[in-house]
Every structure is written in structure tokens, then in C-alpha cells.
């Protein structure tokens with residue numbers, strides 16, 4: 001049992017274990033929590049109260065969370081000393097118990113410490129950031145049909161420009177690297193022409209690996225396999241037209257995984273067009289099918305036309321028997337979209353999307369943008385999942401201007417706690433939280449953020465702590 005320098009684990013309860021990436025959960029799991037900076041002081045106590053009430057109501061004492069307070073951010077500096085933002089005790093606790101829930105932590109812009117949130121994800125290899133965005137009836141929204149949005153953002157959490165390998169513009173090592181790139185690396189790559197980096201630029205590295213992509217997309221596809229009908233759909237979101245070997249590779253490795261490891265249960269969008277065309281006209285030639293899937297076919301060079309015909313032929317040879325005659329309609333549809341168009345399509349055609357598999361930066365942006373449609377950041381939960389650990393946290397940050405005022409919406413962290421209950425397999429308790437929050441909103445029991453958008457506005461709005469009470473009050477009676 002590792003020793004802690006300044007922590008006292010609960011005297012009761014045991015750790016969850018991970019077997020094959022799945023948690024094995026005792027009836028009294030020890031769950032470490034980090035209160036968080038800023039509005040963490042408001043939303044954490046509200047969340048804890050709701051989760052404890054749900055577990056009590058669902059299991060009547062047969063199950064209980066043994067909470068274990070651990071420290072990060074400003075609170076850690078108070079306890080452990082200056083600049084001790086992420087003490088070793090905290091890391092030991094998460095390693096030992098395999099799970100944690102946390103409030104938001106501050107990251108300065110520009111200089112100063114690197115993000116503690118990102119560091120935790122990297123240290124524990126929590127490679128999937130899972131952020132569901134779904135609508136609770138009665139939630140005010142700037143959209144006319146927010147109920148059409150029901151997506152889960154699967155954001156890769158350990159790679160991309162968040163890796164934190166970067167150099168300031170005035171860093172001599174960075175400028176040495178820049179010179180090396182200009183003088184040796186760029187000229188050596190015959191395709192980069194006379195391109196040169198401007199001296200005095202800051203530099204950052206954007207790594208994207210096949211392993212990192214495929215383990216992430218694997219979880220996204222598995223998630224979609226648990227859904228029904230048109231929701232069995234994974235969209236690979238990327239900016240691969242511009243960043244070909246990072247974002248473009250993410251798309252290609254995603255498709256590769258879908259069409260190899262998941263071949264029996266996945267169809268790509270283009271494959272579905274080919275199979276559908278053939279189902280509608282069994283006599284259709286390969287060339288006519290190619291023309292149908294590529295409307296610009298007749299304007300292409302013969303060489304490009306041949307490539308498309310070969311693609312169609314390969315699809316028909318390999319999967320027309322296993323996936324044809326509409327069998328593909330029951331499978332997971334995998335398609336891809338360029339990231340900027342996804343931002344507008346989530347607003348104009350939200351119902352067309354389900355699981356969005358993204359790289360780190362795109363997922364960070366998209367999860368905030370999608371949350372805006374279904375009530376804003378106060379309703380945006382999240383989970384960081386790896387093979388040996390999981391940390392649950394809201395999508396938003398510390399919202400410092402609201403800190404300590406008992407005003408902010410705790411819904412995001414409460415719903416992150418609900419995700420944690422689902423992760424533990426405590427579905428009955430999770431269902432109570434879901435029901436309670438839905439009913440509280442439907443009855444106009446809301447905090448300021450939702451209250452100001454409601455028609456007519458709710459005045460006065462509930463406090464943060466009162467919203468927690470309202471959720472518990474709206475648990476269904478047994």
C-alpha cells in the first residue's frame with residue numbers, strides 16, 4: 001500500500017480494479033476527488049450531494065462511495081506549498097484507485113504552468129475524452145430544434161498540439177530548431193519547394209500516431225455498436241485537406257480500423273452508396289456505379305476514373321455478399337467530414353450526427369460548440385477514459401467570475417458524476433440522476449444560465465446548491 005505524505009484515505013472501502021480495460025467494482029469503492037479551482041468550490045459539493053443521494057436512493061445502503069479528498073491546483077499549493085500544483089500524493093491516489101472525479105483547474109495563458117488537466121490525461125494515458133451533448137426537454141436554447149442534437153464527442157486526449165512540445169519565439173533552442181528546419185529538413189523533402197519558416201516564430205509540434213488514433217477510434221466504434229438505428233454512426237472529423245499527414249492520417253487510420261478489425265460490423269459511407277446502387281439495379285455496371293458515387297466522374301481524367309472503378313470493383317468483390325442486400329443498414333456507418341463543415345452542420349443538420357471521433361484540438365472546440373446548442377457549458381459533462389484509469393470532469397473551466405457565489409450551474413459536473421455511475425455499472429443510480437436533472441429543468445428549477453434564456457425568464461434563478469436540492473427532490477419516488 002503506497003504511503004501518502006499528507007493524505008488520509010478513508011478507513012473503509014476498496015479500490016476498483018481494471019481487467020481488460022473494464023472496471024471491476026466493489027460495493028464500497030474508494031473514489032478520489034479533486035475539488036478544483038474557481039467554481040469548483042461551488043459545483044463539487046453540489047455534485048457530491050446528488051451522487052450520494054442517488055446511490056442511497058438506488059441501493060438503500062447496499063452500495064456506497066467512499067470519497068477520498070485529494071488535491072490539485074490552488075488548493076494543493078495551500079496544502080503542499082508554493083508551486084505544488086499536482087503533488088505526488090495525488091498521482092499516487094489516482095494510480096492506486098484507478099478512478100477520480102475532479103472540478104476544473106486553472107491554466108494561465110502564455111507563460112506559467114502547463115495545463116494540469118491535460119497533464120493528468122497524459123500521465124494516466126486517458127486517451128479518450130468522451131463528451132456527450134444531449135438535450136433535456138425544457139432547456140432554453142438559441143436553436144429552434146435543440147432536441148435534434150444527440151451526439152457524443154470522442155476527443156483524442158493524448159496527442160496533437162496538446163502534447164506541449166513547443167518553443168517560445170525568443171527561445172534560442174527553438175530558433176536553432178527553426179534554422180535546422182529551414183536549412184536542412186525542408187530542402188531535403190523534395191516536395192516542400194522553397195518554403196521557409198519565418199525567423200522569430202514560436203514553434204509547436206503536432207504528433208498524431210496510428211496507434212493513438214486507432215485505440216481511440218476503436219472505443220468510438222464500440223460506443224456506436226451499443227446504439228440503435230441511425231445512431232450507429234461514427235464520423236471521423238479532421239482537417240485532412242490542409243494537415244495531410246496528421247489530420248488526414250487520422251481519417252485514413254480510422255477507416256483502416258473500421259474496414260479491418262470491425263469489417264463484419266462496419267460499412268463506410270462510400271461502400272454504402274455502392275451497395276445501395278447495386279441493390280436498386282442489380283445489372284448496374286461497375287462504371288455506372290462509379291459514376292453514381294462520384295457526380296464529377298465524367299469530368300475526371302481517365303486515370304482518375306480508373307481509380308474510382310477499381311475502388312467500386314474492390315468493394316463489390318470484398319463485401320457485396322456480407323454487407324449487400326441492405327445488411328449494411330444494421331451496421332455502424334463510418335464516414336468522415338472536414339472539421340469546419342462539422343461546426344456548421346451540427347447547427348443546421350444536428351440529427352445527422354451521432355459519435356464524432358476527433359483529434360484533440362478539434363474535439364476541444366466542437367465539444368464547447370455542441371454544448372451551446374443544448375443549454376451551454378453548465379450542461380456539458382465529460383469523462384477521460386484509458387485502459388487502466390478514468391477521470392470524470394466537466395467540459396468547462398473554472399468560470400472565475402462566478403467562483404464562490406453559489407450561482408454557477410453544477411449540472412455539468414453532476415452529469416459527469418452520472419457518467420461515472422454508468423462507468424461503475426451503477427445504472428439505477430445513474431438513471432435517478434438523469435431523471436432528477438431532466439425533471440428539475442422541465443419544472444423550471446434552474447440556475448442563472450438557463451434562467452436568463454427561458455421564456456418567460458425564471459426570476460430569481462436557483463442557486464447552485466438549490467439546483468442540487470431540486471435534482472434530488474425530482475428523483476422518482478419508489
Ligand SMILES: NC(=O)C1=CN([C@@H]2O[C@H](COP(=O)(O)OP(=O)(O)OC[C@H]3O[C@@H](n4cnc5c(N)ncnc54)[C@H](OP(=O)(O)O)[C@@H]3O)[C@@H](O)[C@H]2O)C=CC1
Pocket residue numbers: 103104105106107108117376377378379393394395396397398399400401408409410411412449
Ligand atoms: N478541464 C478543465 O479544468 C478546464 C479548465 N479550463 C480553464 O478554466 C479557466 C477559465 O476558462 P474560461 O475560458 O473562462 O472558460 P470557462 O469554461 O471556465 O467559462 C467561460 C464561460 O462559460 C460559462 N460557464 C462555464 N461553466 C459554467 C457552468 N458550470 N454553468 C454555467 N455557465 C458556465 C460562463 O459564461 P457566462 O459568464 O456567460 O454565464 C463562463 O463565464 C482557464 O484557466 C482555463 O484554462 C478551461 C476548460 C476546461
Ligand SMILES: O=C(O)CCC(=O)C(=O)O
Pocket residue numbers: 105106107115116117118364395397
Ligand atoms: O486545461 C485547460 O486549462 C483547458 C482544457 C480544455 O479546454 C478542455 O479540456 O476542454
Ligand SMILES: [Mg+2]
Pocket residue numbers: 364365368395
Ligand atoms: Mg475546452
